[in-house]
Amino acid sequence: MAPPSRHRSSILNLFKEGVLPVDIIKRLGVPSRTLYNSISRFKKLGTFFDRRGSRRKATVVTxxxxxxxxxxxxxxxxxxxxxxxxxxxxxxxxxxxxxxxxxxLTCHRERKAAILSEATTKNRLERSKKLLQRTLNGEHLVTVFSDEKLFTVQAEFNPQNHQVLGETYEEAFANGKTIHQASHPAITIAFCRSRSQNQQGSLHFADFRKDISSLGLEALQWTSLGIPTRRCSSTHSQVVATVVRDPFACIHPEGRMASVLARPQSFGLLHLVVLQNKVNAKPHSSIKALKKTLFKEWDALSPDYLRATIDTYPRRLSAVIEKRGGRMEQV
Missing domain, CATH: 1.10.10 (Arc Repressor Mutant, subunit A)
Structure with missing residues (x-):
């Protein structure tokens, strides 16, 4: 439908003053059809507004x-x-x-966010620059990556089932992010390790009540961020839940440890984040049932996802540097 003429009100004002249609056409420079249609509508309806359409008026979307x-x-x-x-x-x-x-508005996935202090932001920026420099010669393709994740028998946050409405991705993240919170349900900690271009790796479990050094697992010797060294009798589970949720450690082939503090999920290159979305979508009856589900879902994961995420490792580092150590988008 064509929009109404912008001269419609002027035509009717001149017509009410008794100006002849021919003079109105000359004065305003409008087509004769527009002039006579406006006058005819005014004579029939008594106004210069459009006729009511054949469709009924909106009663809900008002x-x-x-x-x-x-x-x-x-x-x-x-x-x-x-x-x-x-x-x-x-x-x-x-x-x-x-x-x-x-x-x-569009539905976007809800994402978690960690508390970033000024000191943490500074460390993120410095270590991201050093790690990005190492990737220039392809060291990340032969680097052993390890990750650990805390799993509970209760249903956890699942971004596939929790959505937030927003016009843009940034607006949805600002309105929908949730800060890590500690809880005290039954807990088990899963550790995994993998080399970027090789097989998927193995999955290990640990009890948070035991000293990690007594477990004797090689994978546990690689992680310097996962388990707190201080002992807390009453709040030990809370400390573990806060520290272990999204840590990541990068081990150089020569043995040098590069601890990456760029959380949340900045360098989560292993399957544990995806594994959590699958396993903790529903609650479990016991720790034994939780471990059984973990092994089942771990075997079902594809190594192609691991290769794809490690290929984006330099891009993630660049994104952290671009944000000056702050939070970055999921890349």
Whole structure:
């Protein structure tokens, strides 16, 4: 449908003053068809507005309803479309139309974020520069990467099931990030190691109540960030949950340890993050059932994912440097 002429109000004002149509055409320079259509509409309707269309007026997707949905999302960007539609007593399809077409919002994955102090940000920047310098000659292709992750029998945060509404990815991350929190359920710690271009690696378990040095696992000797050295009788599980959740350690082939503090998930090059999304999507009855599920999901993971994530290792380091040690997007 063509937009209305911008001379419509001027035409009607001159017509009301008694100016002849021929003089109006000469004065405004409008086509004769536009002139006579505007005059005819005014004589029939008594106004210069368009006729009401053949379609019925909107009763649900109204400006007031759009404003109400916008305010609800502004207060809580984690709202589910289905639950919101049920609360507002409208259909899910119409609410989805408001969110997508009117508000231009998109569902993004919810992500975790760690607390970054000024000292941590500085260390991230310095160590990222050193590690990026090592990747120039391809050292990351022969570097042994190790990772550890804390698993609980309770259902954990799953970004595939928790979404946040936002116009852009940055806005969704700012509104939807959650800070790491410690809990005290039944706990087991999984360790894995892998060389970038070789096989997937093995999976080991440890009890957080035992001293890690007494386990005698070679993989545990590589990690300097995973387990706290101080002893805490009442809050030991809380310390482990805070420290072990997203650590990553890079071991040079010659034996030099390069501890990377660029969390969260900046250099999580192994499968444990993906493994957590699969295993902790639902609660488990016991530690034994949790370990059984871990082994099953670990064997089902593809080594292609490991190769692809290690190939992006230099790009992740560059992203941290670009953010001056701050949080970066998922690359």
């Amino acid at each position: 400006p007031d309803r759009i404003k109400a949905v916008k305010e609800r999302i502004r207060r809580n960007a984690h709202r589910r479309i289905r639950k919101t539609a049920k609360g507002m007593k409208i259909s899910r399809r119409l609410l989805g139309r408001i969110v997508k077409d009117k508000l231009k």
